[in-house]
Amino acid sequence: MQKSIIKRGIKPTVSLLIQLFFCIPVVFSQPYHSYDTVILKDLTSGFIKEKFTVKLTFDKLPLFHPYWIKPGEELFIDLIGGDIRSLIKEKYPLNVPGLKEVKVKYYPGYEPREGKVGKVDGIILTMWKGQRYQIVPEDNSLKIIFIGIRRPSQEPKRKEEAKLPQEFSFTPAHKIGPEDKEKWQEAIMGWKKLLEIGVENYRPLQVAKEQYELAQLKLREARRGFFPTAVVRVINTDGKTVEGVDIFSKTYELEFEQPITYGGELRYKVKQAKVNMELARLEYRRLYQDF
Structure with a gap:
């Protein structure tokens, strides 16, 4: 499995549990990293006026040409294991060359699926000012995703930006498996218990x-x-x-x-x-x- 992009020594400065649901359909073949634009919406403060460049980690190669991200403030989303489907299409009326829209649908469970499906380790988004995006949920199904915002310690040089991600120094992403599901469920139940106690004392x-x-x-x-x-x-x-x-x-x-x-x-x-x-x-x- 290819390594996900997580820089050494950088920890999330903001973390929270939220429920998000993305959507889509692609064709895959070997381990690879791909980049494209994703639409996001802040569930608490409405639309985020940011541009997001997304990096997907598949276990098979999507049949399209990837874009390489620039350094900047990164938003890392861990899908907690599972399957995704993806479809790359032009984003209109964005009118920005080289930008496209990616919709990601998360499928829970680890059973094999037929069709154009690949495993995902995580998604990394690089935020840039200037555009408006939002999440487009296809139904009311919500999945828990861990989110953390982190900033690179320094800006790489211009010549390094053109290099492939494998040439940078990255640590492997932690892939959450079935054995970690119980821990997440316990954390969720603990959060619900805290909410009940808060209600009783309000x-x-x-x-x-x-x-x-x-x-x-x-x-x-x-x-x-x-x-x-x-x-x-x-x-x-x-x-x-x-x-x-x-x-x-x-x-x-x-x-x-x-x-x-x-x-x-x-x-x-x-x-x-x-x-x-x-x-x-x-x-x-x-x-x-x-x-």
């Missing part, structure tokens, strides 16, 4: 939840007026006469009440209670999404 969210529960109780209270009510009374009487005789008596009283009409008052109370409960629910959801 006071505004807890207040909104209590207000929603109170609105539910008020709705049940408003509906109670439509049903008959019953009042039970127990009266105990005891005493003693002049002759010293004890007197004791117990009386039970049961009273039923069924309202015939309140002129629509109860119906509007129930309707208002439903509205208040829905508002409380929406406020809780808003705070949860903001959190």
Whole structure:
């Protein structure tokens, strides 16, 4: 397997777990490195006003002419193993010579696939100012990708830029296999647990939840007026006469009440209670999404 481009001594300065999904279809034959342009979108701040040059590491040779990247700030994406399909086509209306669009679809699992499929170690993107790109997802399926931003320690000379990547000093990329999947799953479950703890300790969210529960109780209270009510009374009487005789008596009283009409008052109370409960629910959801 060909080495991926990762410079020695350079560690990511920014790292995060995000969910991305790319798409595409190519023809492959031996280990090779290829470069082209990819479209990206920042899930938190909208469109990224950058130009990205992408480097794909295949286990087979794509039948197209590669472009060699220039030095700059690099964005490394590790696909955590798996298969990809790729299609190279012209990017319009970019109107920039030598730039094309690459859409990458990530397939989970390690089972063999038929057709034009190659294994990928990773993707390296070099960011340049001046253009606007975005990711174009083909469906709602999302996969977890590790991303880190790193900057080269120094700019290579102009004559070195024309050389092939194999002539630079690079360390092999770490290829994540099936044995590493459990570690990633444990990390994801730990992140979910931290999120649950954060939700439980976020006071505004807890207040909104209590207000929603109170609105539910008020709705049940408003509906109670439509049903008959019953009042039970127990009266105990005891005493003693002049002759010293004890007197004791117990009386039970049961009273039923069924309202015939309140002129629509109860119906509007129930309707208002439903509205208040829905508002409380929406406020809780808003705070949860903001959190």
